[in-house]
Amino acid sequence: MPLVGCDDRGVDDHQTSPFLLSAAHRRFLSEAREVAGERFTSVRGGASDGRVNRRLIAELADCGLLPRLFPAAAGGSREGTVSALDLCLLREGIAQESTEAETALALQGLGGYPILQSGSPATVKRWIPEVAQGRAVPAFALTEPNAGSDAASLELTAEPDGDGYRLTGQKKWISNAPEADVYVVFARTTAGAGARGVTAFVVEGDAPGLSGQALDLVSHHPIGAIELEGVAVSRDSVLGEVDGGFRVAMGTLDLFRPSVGAFAVGMAQAALDAAAEHARSRRAFDKELREFQAVSHQLAEMATRTEAARLLVYAAATAYDRGERVTKASAMAKLFATEAAQFVVDAAIQIHGASGLQKGHLLEHLYRDVRATRIYEGTSEIQREIIARELYR
Numbered sequence: 045m046p047l048v049g050c051d052d053r054g055v056d057d058h059q060t061s062p063f064l065l066s067a068a069h070r071r072f073l074s075e076a077r078e079v080a081g082e083r084f085t086s087v088r089g090g091a092s093d094g095r096v097n098r099r100l101i102a103e104l105a106d107c108g109l110l111p112r113l114f115p116a117a118a119g120g121s122r123e124g125t126v127s128a129l130d131l132c133l134l135r136e137g138i139a140q141e142s143t144e145a146e147t148a149l150a151l152q153g154l155g156g157y158p159i160l161q162s163g164s165p166a167t168v169k170r171w172i173p174e175v176a177q178g179r180a181v182p183a184f185a186l187t188e189p190n191a192g193s194d195a196a197s198l199e200l201t202a203e204p205d206g207d208g209y210r211l212t213g214q215k216k217w218i219s220n221a222p223e224a225d226v227y228v229v230f231a232r233t234t235a236g237a238g239a240r241g242v243t244a245f246v247v248e249g250d251a252p253g254l255s256g257q258a259l260d261l262v263s264h265h266p267i268g269a270i271e272l273e274g275v276a277v278s279r280d281s282v283l284g285e286v287d288g289g290f291r292v293a294m295g296t297l298d299l300f301r302p303s304v305g306a307f308a309v310g311m312a313q314a315a316l317d318a319a320a321e322h323a324r325s326r327r328a329f330d331k332e333l334r335e336f337q338a339v340s341h342q343l344a345e346m347a348t349r350t351e352a353a354r355l356l357v358y359a360a361a362t363a364y365d366r367g368e369r370v371t372k373a374s375a376m377a378k379l380f381a382t383e384a385a386q387f388v389v390d391a392a393i394q395i396h397g398a399s400g401l402q403k404g405h406l407l408e409h410l411y412r413d414v415r416a417t418r419i420y421e422g423t424s425e426i427q428r429e430i431i432a433r434e435l436y437r
């Protein structure tokens with residue numbers, strides 16, 4: 045599938061950067077958006093209460109979007125694992141219609157991929173078809189009350205116990221907790237070894253000794269904290285190697301980081317479209333708003349930043365799919381796209397005046413949802429750290 049310099053630029057779609065996308069990829073993007081638009085309309089108002097929405101996850105499977113994340117051999121519908129570019133296109137397309145559906149889909153991927161990439165055949169068989177078909181909800185549990193950006197300092201311990209381990213400690217700000225059916229828990233197996241002493245485990249959501257509570261955010265993101273009190277896990281529940289848990293985490297985060305940027309691009313595009321429409325239909329001082337240069341130039345700035353973000357995201361994803369080293373490209377894509385989306389959503393509200401702040405308005409919803417993307421999967425400051433370090437490699 046050609047990704048650069050495609051030969052069918054006659055396909056007219058102002059939103060989809062024909063420079064980088066083939067016609068097949070553009071169709072994939074518009075199909076994702078179309079299906080999401082038909083089935084998920086929560087972004088247009090009436091979002092859920094920030095708990096896991098199992099009906100929506102089942103619907104994501106039923107309409108065929110969720111299975112596209114996973115290989116047919118493991119209960120999904122694609123040949124092989126998802127490409128980073130397809131993941132980005134899915135997230136961008138769905139985000140333009142429903143941030144809730146987008147987030148639910150992304151979290152099935154974030155929690156499912158460490159198992160798919162590093163689980164034993166039995167573990168993959170037990171969980172991935174269920175996750176791919178929306179019948180099981182996974183969670184990726186890395187962050188702790190005292191270990192966020194500095195994840196290598198995590199303290200939840202895994203003590204050897206007979207043939208397996210006992211896990212003790214806390215995780216906080218875990219998407220889908222405490223309702224997840226399965227957690228990928230990152231635990232310390234070697235004291236004082238930093239990132240080299242962490243192991244990833246699969247833990248069932250109803251394991252004895254595991255409890256938790258939901259946390260409320262400004263957005264409707266399902267999230268919570270869990271506590272593990274001597275939770276027993278078998279040797280087979282280890283993902284990858286003992287003390288190799290950071291490789292498991294990074295394997296998934298490398299794939300998902302550009303796609304956080306794609307989520308942001310989808311939100312920015314939705315905000316830009318709303319602002320452009322409002323500037324055409326709203327009149328003041330006997331003119332359409334767009335006739336004021338202050339407004340039209342702001343729209344131009346919003347469109348330019350959105351498109352630049354999209355190009356960085358597609359470029360990072362394409363490089364990932366080619367097997368290139370993407371540390372800097374992914375960090376740039378995530379940083380730029382999430383910061384751009386925050387700017388665009390805020391500017392769209394300004395162009396709307398008071399109506400953009402009304403509860404239930406698309407922009408009120410986007411304003412709440414866009415904020416967290418600058419924090420999770422590496423804050424903007426951490427992305428700048430990574431980029432700066434890469435400059436001197």
Ligand SMILES: Cc1cc2nc3c(=O)[nH]c(=O)nc-3n(C[C@H](O)[C@H](O)[C@H](O)COP(=O)(O)OP(=O)(O)OC[C@H]3O[C@@H](n4cnc5c(N)ncnc54)[C@H](O)[C@@H]3O)c2cc1C
Nearest residue numbers: 184185186187192193217218219265416419420421423425
């Ligand atoms: C909506 C949402 C969903 C999430 N989902 C998950 C999940 O599913 N699984 C999971 O494990 N975690 C999840 N998280 C947690 C997220 O990954 C952490 O919040 C993030 O890594 C930042 O950690 P922290 O909140 O502890 O902030 P801290 O690490 O305490 O950072 C606070 C501030 O200090 C800055 N800072 C820290 N270190 C440096 C440095 N070296 N240089 C410059 N500045 C620095 C940060 O950029 C930030 O501005 C989620 C968070 C949110 C908001």
